[in-house]
Amino acid sequence: MDLSSINPVLLVASLMITATPLLLAALGELVVERAGVLNLGVEGMMITGAVCGFIITVETGSPWMGFLLAAVAGAVLSMLFALLTQVFLANQVASGLALTLFGLGLSALLGREYVGIKPPSTPKLDLGPLADLPIIGRAFFSHDIIVYFALAMTVAIWFFLQRTRAGLTLRAVGENHDAAHALGYKVVLIRFAAIAFGGAMAGLGGAYISLVRVPQWTEGMTAGIGWIALALVVFASWKPGRVVLGAYLFGGVGVLQLNLQAAGVSIPVEYLASAPYVVTIIALVIMSKDRSGAPASLGRPFHASS
Amino acid sequence: MLKIEKRASPSKTWNWAAPIMAVALTMIVGGALFGLLGVNPFQAIAKIFYEPLFGEYAFYYRPQLMIKAAPLVLIAIGLSMGFRAGIWNIGAEGQYIMGALSGAGLALALYPMELPILLPLMVIAGALGGMLWGLIPGYLKVKFGTNEILVSLMLVYVAEQILASMALGLMKNPEGMGFPGSRNLQQYPSAHNAEIFAGSGMHWGVAAALIAVIFAYVMLTRHMFGFQLRLSGIAPRAAKFAGVDPGRMILICMGLSGALAGMAGLFEIAGPAGQVSIDFNVGYGFTAIIVAFLGRLNPIGILLAGLLLAITYVGGEITQSQMGLPLAAIQLFQGMLLFFLLAMDMLTNYRFRRSTKEAV
Numbered sequence: 040m041d042l043s044s045i046n047p048v049l050l051v052a053s054l055m056i057t058a059t060p061l062l063l064a065a066l067g068e069l070v071v072e073r074a075g076v077l078n079l080g081v082e083g084m085m086i087t088g089a090v091c092g093f094i095i096t097v098e099t100g101s102p103w104m105g106f107l108l109a110a111v112a113g114a115v116l117s118m119l120f121a122l123l124t125q126v127f128l129a130n131q132v133a134s135g136l137a138l139t140l141f142g143l144g145l146s147a148l149l150g151r152e153y154v155g156i157k158p159p160s161t162p163k164l165d166l167g168p169l170a171d172l173p174i175i176g177r178a179f180f181s182h183d184i185i186v187y188f189a190l191a192m193t194v195a196i197w198f199f200l201q202r203t204r205a206g207l208t209l210r211a212v213g214e215n216h217d218a219a220h221a222l223g224y225k226v227v228l229i230r231f232a233a234i235a236f237g238g239a240m241a242g243l244g245g246a247y248i249s250l251v252r253v254p255q256w257t258e259g260m261t262a263g264i265g266w267i268a269l270a271l272v273v274f275a276s277w278k279p280g281r282v283v284l285g286a287y288l289f290g291g292v293g294v295l296q297l298n299l300q301a302a303g304v305s306i307p308v309e310y311l312a313s314a315p316y317v318v319t320i321i322a323l324v325i326m327s328k329d330r331s332g333a334p335a336s337l338g339r340p341f342h343a344s345s
Numbered sequence: 346m347l348k349i350e351k352r353a354s355p356s357k358t359w360n361w362a363a364p365i366m367a368v369a370l371t372m373i374v375g376g377a378l379f380g381l382l383g384v385n386p387f388q389a390i391a392k393i394f395y396e397p398l399f400g401e402y403a404f405y406y407r408p409q410l411m412i413k414a415a416p417l418v419l420i421a422i423g424l425s426m427g428f429r430a431g432i433w434n435i436g437a438e439g440q441y442i443m444g445a446l447s448g449a450g451l452a453l454a455l456y457p458m459e460l461p462i463l464l465p466l467m468v469i470a471g472a473l474g475g476m477l478w479g480l481i482p483g484y485l486k487v488k489f490g491t492n493e494i495l496v497s498l499m500l501v502y503v504a505e506q507i508l509a510s511m512a513l514g515l516m517k518n519p520e521g522m523g524f525p526g527s528r529n530l531q532q533y534p535s536a537h538n539a540e541i542f543a544g545s546g547m548h549w550g551v552a553a554a555l556i557a558v559i560f561a562y563v564m565l566t567r568h569m570f571g572f573q574l575r576l577s578g579i580a581p582r583a584a585k586f587a588g589v590d591p592g593r594m595i596l597i598c599m600g601l602s603g604a605l606a607g608m609a610g611l612f613e614i615a616g617p618a619g620q621v622s623i624d625f626n627v628g629y630g631f632t633a634i635i636v637a638f639l640g641r642l643n644p645i646g647i648l649l650a651g652l653l654l655a656i657t658y659v660g661g662e663i664t665q666s667q668m669g670l671p672l673a674a675i676q677l678f679q680g681m682l683l684f685f686l687l688a689m690d691m692l693t694n695y696r697f698r699r700s701t702k703e704a705v
Contacts, residue, residue, distance in 0.1 A: 079494065119684065122688075123684065123687050123688055127687065127688045127690075127691040128691055128694070128695065129687035129688065129690060129691065130687065132433055132494070133638060133683070133687055134684075134687050136435060136634055136683075137680060137683040137684050137687060140631060140634075140635070140676075140679065140680040140683065141677065141680030141681060141683075141684060142680075143676065143680070144673055144674075144675075144676030144677030144678070144679070144680045145677050145680075147671075147673035147676060147677075148671055148673040148674055148676075148677055151671055151673065258673075262502065263498070263499070263501075263502045266495060266498050266499065267499075269495060270492075270495045270499070273492060273495070307510055307514065309506040309507065309509050309510035309513075310506065310510065312506050313502065313503040313506040313507070316499040316500070316502045316503050317499075317503060319495070319499050320485070320491075320496050320499050320500070323485075323491045323492065323495060323496060324485055324489045324491050327489050327490045327491040327492070328489060328490065342349070342351065342695075
């Protein structure tokens with residue numbers, strides 16, 4: 040075992056990359072849940088985004104087209120869920136599961152001929168002198184734009200939810216949809232928009248996995264990241280700031296176990312590989328006592344009866 | 346204008362018509378999808394649904410149906426109990442793996458001793474392994490209020506890692522010349538879950554699935570626990586007043602569904618699969634969720650739904666080898682089925698009414 044082979048600077052740099060898909064998907068789901076909808080289809084939307092982003096990037100040579108269309112694909116898929124739960128008033132848990140099963144099948148089908156291809160690389164954002172700083176430059180300022188986009192989205196979502204009228208409306212719908220409806224807000228429409236946003240963010244996160252983090256396409260490659268993102272929202276008590284904290288924490292566990300594997304620690308690889316899932320469970324246990332942050336209407340169907 | 350109105354109680358007719366319509370819709374849309382993939386849709390649908398049952402080689406496919414349906418039905422029966430009470434165990438895949446590992450581990454530890462009661466002991470070990478794995482999310486939910494959906498799902502990934510570790514390490518065949526995977530239990534007579542009637546595909550897992558269906562039916566319709574289960578799902582508050590302990594309900598449902606999934610895993614690993622290998626689990630635990638819903642959480646319905654999904658598995662393999670239809674298309678087909686079912690269920694719980702003009 041040689042722990043000195045782990046370079047802390049590279050560790051932080053890869054942590055930021057590992058955390059980004061989680062952060063994107065969890066932020067999207069946070070907005071959905073703040074609107075009172077529980078979409079368990081994150082994993083399905085992520086993997087669909089991963090495969091669509093990959094295919095588009097390989098075919099067009101442009102990662103930006105790939106990311107854009109991955110977000111579109113995630114949003115389109117999420118509309119199936121929205122249709123089921125908001126129009127057909129189906130059970131949200133079952134519909135979310137259906138979305139995941141459907142997305143896994145769809146992505147396997149679409150990605151058949153793209154296994155083993157290397158995608159064009161995503162360019163790094165040129166931050167000029169910042170990237171040249173010793174240590175900090177390599178760790179924090181030498182990434183692609185999506186990493187910073189995810190962080191910027193955190194601030195934007197916090198601002199939207201806490202400081203804008205539209206955000207207040209969205210939260211009202213999530214806390215008490217009957218009252219929001221009585222006030223004349225279009226509950227179903229607002230929820231449709233929130234679900235679409237969640238889908239787009241999950242799709243983007245998925246594409247980040249297949250285009251930057253891995254980068255390759257293999258069947259089922261999201262390997263539970265969508266589910267960890269769902270746990271992350273609970274962990275963060277539905278607060279954007281804490282989502283970042285959680286995503287970097289979970290990302291850290293993922294990166295650390297990979298580094299320990301590479302360093303040849305005497306713990307079997309399989310047990311290290313299950314660390315992110317075990318840590319998720321532990322985090323859920325610790326955070327579940329306090330459910331005060333949960334939107335009151337979360338998961339309840341809404342039907343305007345008058 | 347048409348108006349949607351909630352029914353006072355779910356429609357009995359639509360409760361059973363919805364799955365049938367969902368299957369029909371899935372065939373139409375799925376057929377269109379197969380058409381897009383360059384396969385003759387009518388031929389593909391006919392092959393998937395006709396060939397395994399009545400085709401030229403049905404004598405070969407019918408036993409396959411039993412083998413595929415048994416774990417699906419066994420797992421779905423367990424899941425349906427929890428789903429009825431609003432307890433969502435979606436980690437059956439993990440419980441299936443842990444059951445298989447517990448039972449196979451027992452057999453491998455005793456190899457090559459021939460014991461007449463080895464298989465029954467393995468079944469018990471399998472049930473216990475699955476039960477314990479299922480009780481983890483149950484216990485955490487009761488004790489800490491954690492979400493059982495997320496915990497049971499996380500444990501699937503942990504179980505997969507344990508399976509890989511076992512196949513490559515502890516349970517690896519010492520005479521396997523370095524290849525991953527355990528000894529083949531099919532070649533260990535005491536541990537082999539052999540067919541009860543040779544060539545029928547009917548191994549002990551099929552028998553267990555049928556027994557589970559009967560037990561579940563009696564329990565739901567004739568036993569106090571079945572009543573409490575249904576009550577907890579429909580009216581949790583009323584159930585509490587009636588003296589139902591929600592914590593106990595969660596533990597029973599998670600333990601029971603875990604035990605059944607564990608048994609399903611054991612029957613598979615001691616029979617059709619034969620050995621502990623990295624790719625032992627093929628997603629029965631997830632497909633069983635579709636089976637439970639399609640079967641209306643009703644034991645008889647689950648039996649039929651399990652057979653239908655088994656047909657799509659076997660039919661999918663036929664279309665793959667004969668028409669080049671990718672296997673992933675079948676997975677998509679199964680997901681679509683659940684989508685349509687959930688959509689059609691609106692007709693079970695709501696009805697359309699022509700809205701009359703109201704005086705202002």
